[in-house]
Amino acid sequence: MLDVILKISPLPSTSRVRQVTDALVDHITSARLKSGDRLPAERELMEALAVGRSTIREVLRHFQALGVIETRKGSGNYLLKSVSRATIHMPLSLESTNLRDGLLQTLQVRRGLECEAGMVAARVRTADDLADIEAKLTEMERVHLEKGASGPEDLAFHLAIYDATHNPLFRQLLEQMRETFERFWSHPFERFDFARRSFPFHRTLFQAIAAQDAEAARAETLKILEIVEEDIKEMSK
Incomplete structure (x- = not known):
């Protein structure tokens, strides 16, 4: 070998x-x-x-x-x-020359996956899962406060929630769409303030998962993604 x-x-x-x-x-x-x-x-x-x-x-x-x-x-x-x-390299990618349209279409998929993942994670997460999510969140907050924006750290936080579902299909789907999803964490429209307003809701999402409150986890996820959608529409004008 x-x-x-x-x-x-x-x-x-x-x-x-x-x-x-x-x-x-x-x-x-x-x-x-x-x-x-x-x-x-x-x-x-x-x-x-x-x-x-x-x-x-x-x-x-x-x-x-x-x-x-x-x-x-x-x-x-x-x-x-x-x-x-x-x-x-499964062909789960979105070919779009218009960044705005591509982000909005991808956001529809993110909303379905991440709301469900947050709810499942809240129900089945273990103490180890919770520690991993919090560690990723703490690093995301550190980078955000230091630089005013985050990127890979934000993605790592969401991946930790996917892992906490103990359903490998969530992570597999995201991995196959990684290139498409990563556009959300690469400062689209060359704006480092993209989705910055969603920052506080990552902590409340974690708290909902910690409390094993599935409906609250869904609500906090929607708050994050609603801000993302607002920024896509506003910054692409």
Whole structure:
């Protein structure tokens, strides 16, 4: 297995996560790995692909979210099912030349997914889930107060809520639409104040989940997304 992985050429500096994802899928295919087989260790992948640990771990998290691999503590990462580039990059994306329309259409999907995810998380979350959500929220608040805006930290908060549902389909759907969804956290319309007014409602959403109040979680999620919709319409005029 090691001989095969070391044949992968180092990658250029652009699109590292996508390229590492494709390289790992190609390795799984060429090495004819099957369910139950162990993947190369993180360090082997780092050295073979000439990328950092954070990139490797982001790719592995993507595979985990899709149900492709599982991580066994102290043992490594193991393949759960066969994959190809077609299955890893499912065509769940929105092609729109108009940012306003694309964001509004994506928001409709976000509203359905995130309201339900918040309600489910409120009902079934564990103490560990709650600690993870709060840690992500605390980091989001720190960055927001320091910079006046947040990006990846906001996404991480919402992902933690998805994980707290204990339904892998929520995370898998978001992972397959990540590029489309990420437009909300990349300061659309070049406005760093985009959705800034929604900031306080992330804390109240957390409090609703902590209280296991599903209806309150839904209401707080809607407050966040209503502000997002208002900003899309106002900032795109």
